[in-house]
Amino acid sequence: MPSEVRHRVEHGQAYPLVRLAGVLDGATTGPVRSALLDLLAAQPEAMVVDVGDLRVVEPGAVGVLRQLLDETREWPATRLALCGPADTTAWEPSGWPLWPDPAGAFAALGTPGPLRVGIELEPVVGAARLAREVITEACGRWDRPELIGNACIVATELVNNVVAHVRTPMSLLLALHGDAVSVAVRDFSPALPRFGGPVPPTAYGGRGLLLVDAVAVRWGHLSLDGGKVVWARLDSGSGPA
Numbered sequence: 001m002p003s004e005v006r007h008r009v010e011h012g013q014a015y016p017l018v019r020l021a022g023v024l025d026g027a028t029t030g031p032v033r034s035a036l037l038d039l040l041a042a043q044p045e046a047m048v049v050d051v052g053d054l055r056v057v058e059p060g061a062v063g064v065l066r067q068l069l070d071e072t073r074e075w076p077a078t079r080l081a082l083c084g085p086a087d088t089t090a091w092e093p094s095g096w097p098l099w100p101d102p103a104g105a106f107a108a109l110g111t112p113g114p115l116r117v118g119i120e121l122e123p124v125v126g127a128a129r130l131a132r133e134v135i136t137e138a139c140g141r142w143d144r145p146e147l148i149g150n151a152c153i154v155a156t157e158l159v160n161n162v163v164a165h166v167r168t169p170m171s172l173l174l175a176l177h178g179d180a181v182s183v184a185v186r187d188f189s190p191a192l193p194r195f196g197g198p199v200p201p202t203a204y205g206g207r208g209l210l211l212v213d214a215v216a217v218r219w220g221h222l223s224l225d226g227g228k229v230v231w232a233r234l235d236s237g238s239g240p241a
Contacts, residue, residue, distance in 0.1 A: 003027050005054065007035045014112050015046040017102055021053035029064035034225050036068055041186055041222065041229050043076040043173040045112045048105045051091065052084025065094035074218060075182050075231040076175065081105040115142070115176040123163045123170065131155040131172045138174055139181065146236045147181045150215040154232045157212050158185040161230075166191070168227075177233070180217065184231035192221055193230055 005022035016039055022028065039047060049065075056062060065082070072078060083099040085091045091098060099105040117138045121127045132152040139148045155172060162170045168188040175182045193209055212219055212232050219232035 003057070005032050007032070009039060013102075013106060015048055015106065015109060016044050017048045017050060019050045019053070022055070024054050024056045024061045024064075025058040026061060029061050033064050033068060037072075037222060037224055040068075040072055040076055040078055041224055042171075043116055043118065043175055043184065044078055045116060045175075046079040046081070046109045048081045048083060048102055048109070049096075050084045050102055051082055052086070056087075056090050059090065059093075062091055062093050065091075065096055069095050071222065074220065074233055075184060075222070075229075076173070077177050077182065079109060081109060116174065118171055118173045121159065121170050121172055123167045125163070127163055127170075128156045128159040131159050134172065135174060135183070138176075142176050142181075144176065144179075144181060144236075147234055150234045151181055151183050153215050154183045154212050154219075154234065155185070157209070158183070158230055158232075161185075161193070162187045162189075173229075173231075180233055180235040182231055182233045184229050186224075186227060186229045188227040190223065190226070190228060192223065192228060 003023035003025050005020055005024060005028040008019045010017040018036065018039065020032065069080060080096050081099060082091055082094065082096040083102050083105040085098060088098050099108060117134060119134050121130060132155060135151045135155055136148050139145060139151060159172065162168065162185060166187045166189040171186040173184040173186065216232035216234055222229045
């Protein structure tokens with residue numbers, strides 16, 4: 001009988017709580033990764049995963065959580081916590097903080113702050129302008145006006161790329177991380193961005209990711225089932241706006 005992992009997401013608390021149940025082995029690490037990445041793509045400030053009903057039959061399978069931690073360390077920079085393991089030793093290789101129960105995890109994470117905003121956009125002319133308005137308002141409210149220019153450059157390029165090439169609905173996600181801000185756009189195309197470095201001065205187009213690369217501290221993408229997130233992280237020392 002094939003193994004499986006079931007997941008249930010509860011949104012009634014400060015942060016999403018994911019309850020996993022079943023058997024974690026080589027066959028189920030993929031579905032677990034996909035389910036957690038899909039939730040992380042919404043850019044929560046923190047996420048708690050309850051593994052109390054998840055049985056590990058292949059110790060190496062816990063590595064999927066370590067991989068997820070490393071993949072999302074820069075974006076969305078979500079604080080992650082595991083709770084409820086019967087054997088904490090088996091879960092230590094994940095690198096996630098461990099708590100006996102959800103209540104302890106939520107108490108340790110504290111109260112969420114108003115440091116993340118998101119908006120749904122259609123792939124139409126004017127989408128980038130609306131994205132810039134959201135960024136300008138949010139950075140002003142966060143007292144980070146020096147980040148507005150470069151954040152607007154990144155958002156314009158990422159949104160216009162979806163409008164011109166992908167043509168699916170998208171989500172703009174903006175978050176403050178201390179003195180830095182992350183800008184991300186999620187769409188529903190699996191096609192990944194390709195960056196080939198500088199283009200000839202006479203070339204037509206091809207400069208979108210070059211601009212992103214010029215102003216961002218770092219940027220990258222996350223592949224999701226049925227889509228992707230392209231993100232960039234900026235700080236006050238990033239390239240000139």
